[in-house]
Amino acid sequence: MSRLSVLAYIFGAVFFLVSCSFAVFYGYKILTHELPVEKKPVEKYDYHFVLVTEELDNEYWRLVEQGAKAAAKDYGVMLEYAGPKQANIDDHLKTIEMSAASKVDGILTQGLSDEQFTPLIDRVVASGIPVITVDTDAANSKRMAYIGTDNYYSGFLAGKALIQDTKGQANVAIITGSFFANHQQLRVKGFQEAVKGEKGIHIIDIVESEISRVRAAEKAYQIIKDHPEVNAFYGTSALDGIGIAQVVDRFVKPGKIYIVGFDTLPESLEYIRKGTIQATVVQEPYEMGYRGVKMMINLIQGKPVEPIVHTNTRIMRIGDLPVSHLYRMEESN
Structure with a gap:
């Protein structure tokens, strides 16, 4: 074997050993997760x-x-x-x-x-x-x-909506989220003030749901059993209206019981579309x-800040539904 061949052989062997060493080294790094990683910037906040x-x-x-x-x-x-x-x-x-x-x-x-x-x-x-x-x-x-x-005003709006929609003739049961929460108390008080001058409107019962749609449904079912004269419900929280609607939708003929509730959660809008809920108080x-x-x-x-800022409140009925819900109603018909 010539001297040139021997040198080429030695160089190749050395290259092979070095390559193997690098492969083993980086393989170990990968296995032990010690390869350098890009650090995410720490999010700054004031x-x-x-x-x-x-x-x-x-x-x-x-x-x-x-x-x-x-x-x-x-x-x-x-x-x-x-x-x-x-x-x-x-x-x-x-x-x-x-x-x-x-x-x-x-x-x-x-x-x-x-x-x-x-x-x-x-x-x-x-x-x-x-x-x-x-x-x-x-x-x-x-x-x-x-x-x-403005929780008193929102309850007052609900009462006025009920008067208008029932032509001032209704036996009402109120399901409130809590007897003790300030906003729930004000929503009941506002409603009572709105209907107190109406001789044809009578508040039959006021019960508590504990901010639970299941409890609201249970209470609505019990009221329908105990007070067959009830033909209207007022729910003072979003879950109350939904719970009432579930019971009315399942056990009562459509249109027999009027419901005014709170908020525009997807289920609430669906019950308005179906005609189970007739009106809801819209908050922001x-x-x-x-x-x-x-x-x-x-x-x-x-900086100066107003001590009391009231967000918008209004009543929504089926005619005020978003266009997407009205399209769904046409398709179902």
Whole structure:
């Protein structure tokens, strides 16, 4: 073998060994996950807020959350969405306390009960953390501002809608989400004020659903059994109207019982399309969440903020449905 051939052989062997070494080295890196990875940039934010709701998976509050998160994205805020899985005032209060203990920059929440929420909100504000109430006010507390529905007026609108649609002749049962929540009380009071001068309208019963569509359905079924004279229902929360409609749709002839409810969740709109629900009070939960975050930023920055901001409230009937729902109604016919 010539000297040139020997050198070529040695060079090839060395190249082969080096290649194998690199293959083993990088194979080991892959197996042990030690290869360098691209680091994701840490998202920067100016403020840290918490939105505390009465019930995490409530569809209405998910709309509030969507609005708040949209504003948080637009204005450089880290927003947490927290609260009990099912409506529970004690758990709601604990969530507010934990949020305050973590030294967040601001808390947005409901003021469900003056007796329980006012002392806590006052302590949180005294500790230097601003509180804005959303949807339900704690007017006697030291909260910095309120944004949401005028709940008394919304109940009054529901009562006027019932008078108009029933021509002032109805035996009404009211199913309310809570006997103790401020906003539910105001919605009942507004309704009562609207119908009190109508001789042909009688409120037969008022029961509580505990913010549960299942409980609302159970209560509606029991009322229909116990009070066959009832020919109208008023539900003061989104889930109340849906629960009532489920029972009426299944057990009562169409058009025999009038229903006025709250909100425009997909199921509510479907029952309006079918004619089971005749009217609903429209609120603006997305706007509450979005504008609530903006108000909190303004407060922290020392800008003027109105202490009470009422979002729009109106009545929706079948003629006011979005075009997409009307098309579906034509197709079903």
